[in-house]
Structures are given as structure tokens and as C-alpha cells.
Amino acid sequence: MITREKVDEYIDKIPPANEALRLTLHALAVGDLTKAAKIAKTDLALNGYLKGIVNKPIYGFRNEVNDVAQIFGILGVEASHQAVYNYMIQLLSPAKWHLFKLNRHSFADLQDKLTLGWVKILKHLNIKDQDLYNAITLLPASILVAEALFNERVDDVKLLRSVKNLDYNTILERLCGMNLFAICEAIALKWEMPVQIAHIVHLSSGLSELEASEQELLLGRWMHLLLFYELSQPLFIEAGLNDFIDFHPEFIADVYEEFTSLMEIA
Amino acid sequence: MRATVKNGIGIFSPQGFLDGNNSGAFLSIEDIEATLHLNIDMLLVSLKKVVFFNRNGLDTFVKMFAKMRNKSSTVTVGFCDYDKKKYEAIIKFYEKDINFSLFKTQEIAALFSSSFQNQNKNVLLYSDDKSQRAAMAIELHDYGHNPIIAQSFQEFKEKASNESAYDAIIDSSYLGQMGQKIATRVTGNAIIYTVSSFLDAEIGNSFNIAYHQNSLNVGFRLFIFDAYKVVSMNIHALNFFSRLSSSAAEYNATICFAGLTFEKIPLSFKETMEDAGIMFFDQMDDILQNKELLDELGASSAAAAKNIRTLNKVTVTELPHFIEATVATIEMMTNSEASKERAEIHDIRIENKEGMIASSIGFYGGIDGMVILVFPKEIAKKACELLMGEATDDMEQVLDSLAELVNIVGGKIKSLLYDHNVRVDITLPRTYKDIDALLEVAQERKGVQVDLKFDNDKFLFFLTR
Known part of the structure; x- marks a missing residue:
């Protein structure tokens, strides 16, 4: 169904980050918003994306913002950085979804919700490391990878899953020895994202055997729970995302109470 | 979301958070329709990977249970895979209005399913509700297991500490309306149905006629009713068996009863059933251990059946x-x-x-x-x-x-x-x-x-x- 060759082919086909994106990210990494905005303006698609997200109700700005420098100024370094990474992930989004009932907008909604939830968590944990803030941007890539790899075999996968309750991650791992999160890691490396980003996303699978610091493991737990909190929203359940990977309640047991209190879950 | 079906048990496995806002999204109208059409003995919702739920969240599934029971009263419905905290929450939410079952694990649920019957498991069970203890023990016994009832929590704790003495240990479980489907098992080329207590018009609902028909279609020719536990039957049940035998005759199949006594059943019923081609045996082994008879009845091999159908x-x-x-x-x-x-x-x-x-x-x-x-x-x-x-x-x-x-x-x-x-x-x-x-x-x-x-x-x- 899905071979290691097919996975490698998929990773090979992912284009490297273009020059404008790389330079924008470098400028953001050193906190130079003016320079970053100047470079970002040269990428029209990125421009359009930034205008689109910043004017969404979820960000709560009263007036329409159109200038990239203004957008970066409003968002600040951390959120601007996340926005550019989210844009890069969205470049992988298919024009038409087959496996999951999603579209570009609903996928972007998920990215936004995860990003805002993650910022809330890191602020609660009093963590200020920029790379850790950016880590959440890679997580939705796991959904894109599943869509890309399984979309031609939707009926077969449904038939298989009607007989045995296997999630996409397990199917992939058993078929070719590589899971969705390892593929995300490969994407991160290709885009020269900091290693720690890939590391935390890998840990958030709840299955990773990677060696990790206490803080990384803790963040992996919060990210796993945040993902399932968002995938329990009606839009994403209807999209078929609730059971795309296995949820591990035992993995998040230590942070569950704190999470429900932070997210004000009654 | 669709149920995974295995051994006649359909299981929904939602993950994450389950509340009034999202539970409807787990079950679309198409999902419910597809579920109602499943030919299953048991329909369960696993709470193993649900970290949070409230009553509104469970209600969507409880409504589906009611629809399933309305369509087929032989299907057992309920929740499974939970810990004590979740069990107590469900009991508190529904108090005396629980008409579904609760099974601590899928393995415990399987003990109450006809697909797993006659495995002769030693089962330690405890419930603080005396009537539940009795109901579970009766059901387990009916399914061929050996229930050991702990009369107090103290006794349960002591017995349960010797885990290896039991094949299964049941606590934090509750039997709602049970399926009471007629249990079916296959022995060689014979299909054995187990019936018990008083047989009346309900037999038409609890007997899986589709399964029977399919078995005829794929070549089974001998059907035995294990009727040791039947107390009596009325005219509706008599008519049902007579009709079943007549339709089986079209396939050159035979219907037998083993262990049925006529102490409380009119002898004229026996004559009517014999006229319809039904055969009676005192013991199951009178049939199963008699190779010659099995050959004659078409159960030892398909070759012995008189109407082997050729590939067309x-x-x-x-x-x-x-x-x-x-x-x-x-x-x-x-x-x-x-x-x-x-x-x-x-x-x-x-x-x-x-x-x-x-x-x-x-x-x-x-x-x-x-x-x-x-x-x-x-x-x-x-x-x-x-x-x-x-x-x-x-x-x-x-x-x-x-x-x-x-x-x-x-x-x-x-x-x-x-x-x-x-x-x-x-x-x-x-x-x-x-x-x-x-x-x-x-x-x-x-x-x-x-x-x-x-x-x-x-x-x-x-x-x-």
C-alpha cells in the first residue's frame, strides 16, 4: 500500500524553502522585524497569507491591516516567526483533500487554533525560548503527510479500518518502518528548522523513544493533549481527524488537570 | 465515525474530549444508519481514549443505543473500557435510568456475547448491587462460564488478590437490557443454536434468521437446537419451528432438537414438529458422536449432502x-x-x-x-x-x-x-x-x-x- 520508496519520494518532492522565506526567517531569528518585513514583501504569496491570517476574527484586531511591516509589528517576533512557519507548512497543503474532509481554510483554522493554544501553554509554563514557540507549527504537517500518502488508497484504508482499529501512524509504521512524525522530522530538516522543533513534535506522538530532556518530554505531553483537545472540536471530528493517530491518555496523565484548568474545561 | 466489528461486537472508539458540543459530530446520520444495519450481537462505545466526558457528551451515544434496541431488541448496547472514576461518573449521570450496559473492559463484554460462549471461563464477579450480582451470574452461566460471586467487597478483594485463580475478574460493571440473542456455535458441519426457558413469539426476534439463511446458502445441512434448558413453549414457537423446518427442507437440511423434554409441553406439539420433519434426541452426543447418523443427516462432510451445488x-x-x-x-x-x-x-x-x-x-x-x-x-x-x-x-x-x-x-x-x-x-x-x-x-x-x-x-x- 505504502512503501518506504514512496515515502522517500514524497520527502524528495518537498521543495526546499525559497530564498525569501529563508532570509525572512533569519531576520526574525535575530529579532530584526524591519528587515524581515522588507524581505517578506518580495514574496507575494507570503504577503497574501500574512494579510489573510492577521485579519481573521481569531486574532481579534479591529482594523484591517495590510502592510507586512505593520503585520509583523502587531504580531511581534514570536508570532511572526510562527506565522511564516505556518505558511511554509501550508504550502504542502493539497488543492483537494481526499482522505480528510478538509480544505485550505479549515486546515489553516487548525493551524491557528494549535498556535494560539500553544502560546497559551508556553506562557503558562513561563517558557520564552523562540524555537519552542515555533515547535507547534510543524505538528499539522503530520496531517498533510497522512493525506498525501494515503489519499490514493482511501477505500482500502477504510476497508482495513472497518476490520481493525488501526490509526494511520501505526499502519505506516508497520508497512514501511517510518511513522508520520519521523516524516515531519525529515521535512523540518529539509527546511532547516531548528532540531529542537522536530524533536518535540516527535515526542508529541506519545510513542517516541527519543532521548529527551525533562522539559522536552513535558512539552511533548502538553502538545499531545493540545492536539487531541483541538481534534475533539466538531469541525475536525467531522473531517475524520479524531482518530488519525492514537491518543495516549496515560502519556498525558501528569499534565491533564493543569491543562483542563488552563483551558477552562468544565 | 464508524464502528469496528469483530466477532459480532461493534465498537466505537472516540478519542479526546466528549461533550455536548462535539458528540453529535462523532455520529452523523449516515453513521447511525450504517450502525443500525450491522449484523451484530453487541454495540459498545469504548471510553479508553476519552479523557473527559459529561452527560451531554454521552447522551448522543445513549440515543443511538435506544435506536439500535428499537430496531433489534437482541442487541446488547453500552459503554466499555473505563476506570472506576469514569464508571462512577456514568452511574451518577444516569442514576436509575440506565438501560444500557457497562463493561469495564472489552474482554469482560465478550464474556456476555454469544460469539464467545462455551469457553468455560472461571469468572470472579462483584457488584455492590445484589440484583446485578445475580443477573451477571445467570448470564455468565447461560453463556457457559463458571461464575464465582463475591458477596462483599472484602471477599472480592481477598479473592481477587489471587488473580491467577480466575480467567476473568468482573467489577465496576452493570448489565442493562441484555441481548438475549440465541447463541450460535458451529461444530464440524452442524450449527448448534442454544435456546432456553419459555419459548414464545419472541423467538422470531431473537433468532438470527439472516445467519441461518446464510448458513443454508453456504452449505450447512444440519441444525441442532440445544434445548436442555427449555421449560416450555407455546403455539407461536411451535409455528416458528415448523416453518423453519419446512424452509430448511428446500435445501435438504435437517433440524433436530437435543434435550427437549415434554413434561410441560403438549405431546401434540411433538407430533406436529415431527410431521414438519424435525427430529428429537435425548442427548447432544446421540447426534454428534454417531458418525453414521451424521452422514445420513448431511453433517459429516459436504459430500454427504444430497444437493451439492455445482459451480455455475x-x-x-x-x-x-x-x-x-x-x-x-x-x-x-x-x-x-x-x-x-x-x-x-x-x-x-x-x-x-x-x-x-x-x-x-x-x-x-x-x-x-x-x-x-x-x-x-x-x-x-x-x-x-x-x-x-x-x-x-x-x-x-x-x-x-x-x-x-x-x-x-x-x-x-x-x-x-x-x-x-x-x-x-x-x-x-x-x-x-x-x-x-x-x-x-x-x-x-x-x-x-x-x-x-x-x-x-x-x-x-x-x-x-
Whole structure:
């Protein structure tokens, strides 16, 4: 169904980050918003994306913002950085979804919700490391990878899953020895994202055997729970995302109470 | 979200958070419709991966349970896979209004399912509700298990500390309205139905007529009612059995009763049933241990049945779809290329029977017949790797996975034939731990035998009627 060759082919086909994106990210990494905005303006698609997200109700700005420098100024370094990474992930989004009932907008909604939830968590944990803030941007890539790899075999996968309750991650791992999160890691490396980003996303699978610091493991737990909190929203359940990977309640047991209190879950 | 079905138990497995806002999204109208059409004994919602739920969140599923029970009162419905905290929350939410069941684990639920009956398990059980203790004990006993009731929590704790003394330990469980479906088991070529207590018009609801019909279609010719526990029956039940026997006669099949006493049943009923062709035996072994009688009744092998149906042109015409479904499934499951070697029409021929296992699935509707797959055990394990996950020598697990594999083949056949305007339904898969067991069913049946291979590993496909 899905071979290691097919996975490698998929990773090979992912284009490297273009020059404008790389330079924008470098400028953001050193906190130079003016320079970053100047470079970002040269990428029209990125421009359009930034205008689109910043004017969404979820960000709560009263007036329409159109200038990239203004957008970066409003968002600040951390959120601007996340926005550019989210844009890069969205470049992988298919024009038409087959496996999951999603579209570009609903996928972007998920990215936004995860990003805002993650910022809330890191602020609660009093963590200020920029790379850790950016880590959440890679997580939705796991959904894109599943869509890309399984979309031609939707009926077969449904038939298989009607007989045995296997999630996409397990199917992939058993078929070719590589899971969705390892593929995300490969994407991160290709885009020269900091290693720690890939590391935390890998840990958030709840299955990773990677060696990790206490803080990384803790963040992996919060990210796993945040993902399932968002995938329990009606839009994403209807999209078929609730059971795309296995949820591990035992993995998040230590942070569950704190999470429900932070997210004000009654 | 769709339920996964295995051994007659359908299971929904939501994950994450379950509340009034999202629970409707788990079950679309199509999902509920599809669930209502499942031919299952039990429908459960697993709470294993649900970290948060409230009453509104559970209500959507409880409403579906009610719909399922309205459609078929023989289906047991409820929740499973929870800890004590979740159990207490559900009891508190619904208090005295619980008309569904609660099973701490899926394994406990299976003890109350007809598919797992007669496994003779030693089961320690405890409930602080005395009537629940009794109800569970009766049900377990009915399903052929040996319940040991702890009368107090203290007694339960003491007994449960010796875990190895029991096959299963039940607590934090609750029996709502039970399925009371007629239990079914297969012995060789005979199908045994277990009936008990007073038989009345309800038998028409609790007897799985579709299963019976499919069994006739795939060649079963002897049906035995295990009636040791029947106290009495009324005219409605009498009419039901008479009609059942008449329809079985069209297939040259026989219906027998074992252990039925006529102390509280009018003797005229017996005469009427005998006139309809039903036979009576004092003991089950009077039938099952009498090879000559089994031959006569058509149960020792399909060859003994008087009306073996030959493979017809319609079925052979669809052969490419059957092969395609098998090849595609094996390719999907193994990531390797599968191919057909040769095809011949004759009775099933297996040169080396040693170390071979098999699985079959029947289909009926637009066309009918049976697909049999025969594998060397090691090759079967390889073909089922995706389903099993890890290497195992546990024969039960291998056969279980092989049944899942052949179920996927059956599903694929169904969908391929549907694309060609042929509608069929499939039966439950059956497995055979050795070739002798298979030959009891398939010997001397003519069919198309196709040698298939993947990764140079050979296996056998046989299509018959």
C-alpha cells in the first residue's frame, strides 16, 4: 500500500524553502522585524497569507491591516516567526483533500487554533525560548503527510479500518518502518528548522523513544493533549481527524488537570 | 465515525474530549444508519481514549443505543473500557435510568456475547448491587462460564488478590437490557443454536434468521437446537419451528432438537414438529458422536449432502473479481506484488497438509458461494503482519488475524462486484487450524483452484459453492 520508496519520494518532492522565506526567517531569528518585513514583501504569496491570517476574527484586531511591516509589528517576533512557519507548512497543503474532509481554510483554522493554544501553554509554563514557540507549527504537517500518502488508497484504508482499529501512524509504521512524525522530522530538516522543533513534535506522538530532556518530554505531553483537545472540536471530528493517530491518555496523565484548568474545561 | 466489528461486537472508539458540543459530530446520520444495519450481537462505545466526558457528551451515544434496541431488541448496547472514576461518573449521570450496559473492559463484554460462549471461563464477579450480582451470574452461566460471586467487597478483594485463580475478574460493571440473542456455535458441519426457558413469539426476534439463511446458502445441512434448558413453549414457537423446518427442507437440511423434554409441553406439539420433519434426541452426543447418523443427516462432510451445488457460469464469470480482490488485499497488506500462477477446476487439492491453515468466507445475494484461502502457517503470519503488529507464535492470534484478512478480502469482493452491478453480502469469516478441519467442509466440492504467490511465497485460493 505504502512503501518506504514512496515515502522517500514524497520527502524528495518537498521543495526546499525559497530564498525569501529563508532570509525572512533569519531576520526574525535575530529579532530584526524591519528587515524581515522588507524581505517578506518580495514574496507575494507570503504577503497574501500574512494579510489573510492577521485579519481573521481569531486574532481579534479591529482594523484591517495590510502592510507586512505593520503585520509583523502587531504580531511581534514570536508570532511572526510562527506565522511564516505556518505558511511554509501550508504550502504542502493539497488543492483537494481526499482522505480528510478538509480544505485550505479549515486546515489553516487548525493551524491557528494549535498556535494560539500553544502560546497559551508556553506562557503558562513561563517558557520564552523562540524555537519552542515555533515547535507547534510543524505538528499539522503530520496531517498533510497522512493525506498525501494515503489519499490514493482511501477505500482500502477504510476497508482495513472497518476490520481493525488501526490509526494511520501505526499502519505506516508497520508497512514501511517510518511513522508520520519521523516524516515531519525529515521535512523540518529539509527546511532547516531548528532540531529542537522536530524533536518535540516527535515526542508529541506519545510513542517516541527519543532521548529527551525533562522539559522536552513535558512539552511533548502538553502538545499531545493540545492536539487531541483541538481534534475533539466538531469541525475536525467531522473531517475524520479524531482518530488519525492514537491518543495516549496515560502519556498525558501528569499534565491533564493543569491543562483542563488552563483551558477552562468544565 | 464508524464502528469496528469483530466477532459480532461493534465498537466505537472516540478519542479526546466528549461533550455536548462535539458528540453529535462523532455520529452523523449516515453513521447511525450504517450502525443500525450491522449484523451484530453487541454495540459498545469504548471510553479508553476519552479523557473527559459529561452527560451531554454521552447522551448522543445513549440515543443511538435506544435506536439500535428499537430496531433489534437482541442487541446488547453500552459503554466499555473505563476506570472506576469514569464508571462512577456514568452511574451518577444516569442514576436509575440506565438501560444500557457497562463493561469495564472489552474482554469482560465478550464474556456476555454469544460469539464467545462455551469457553468455560472461571469468572470472579462483584457488584455492590445484589440484583446485578445475580443477573451477571445467570448470564455468565447461560453463556457457559463458571461464575464465582463475591458477596462483599472484602471477599472480592481477598479473592481477587489471587488473580491467577480466575480467567476473568468482573467489577465496576452493570448489565442493562441484555441481548438475549440465541447463541450460535458451529461444530464440524452442524450449527448448534442454544435456546432456553419459555419459548414464545419472541423467538422470531431473537433468532438470527439472516445467519441461518446464510448458513443454508453456504452449505450447512444440519441444525441442532440445544434445548436442555427449555421449560416450555407455546403455539407461536411451535409455528416458528415448523416453518423453519419446512424452509430448511428446500435445501435438504435437517433440524433436530437435543434435550427437549415434554413434561410441560403438549405431546401434540411433538407430533406436529415431527410431521414438519424435525427430529428429537435425548442427548447432544446421540447426534454428534454417531458418525453414521451424521452422514445420513448431511453433517459429516459436504459430500454427504444430497444437493451439492455445482459451480455455475455466473460465478465463474466473476472469477477475475475474486482473484483481483484477493491479490489487491494481499498486496495492500504486504506491500509486495502478488500474482496468479495457474487456475484449474476440480475439487480442492492440497498436496502437503502439514503446517497449513485456512480461512473461508461465504457470500450470497446476486451470486453465492464461498472463498477459501489456504496458507502455510509462516506465510499466513507474513500476510497478516500489518494486522498483528508484532511477531507471534500464538496460534489463536494468527487465526484471528487470518479471519480479519479474509474479512478484508470479502469486503473487497463485495465492493468490486458492486462496481459491476452484482450485489452480495458476506458471512462472518471462519478459520481452520488444520487442513482436515477444512476438508470436512470443502472436500469433494468442485471449484476453481488458483495458485497465488507474493514474494515467492505460495498460497492457495479456492472458489466454490
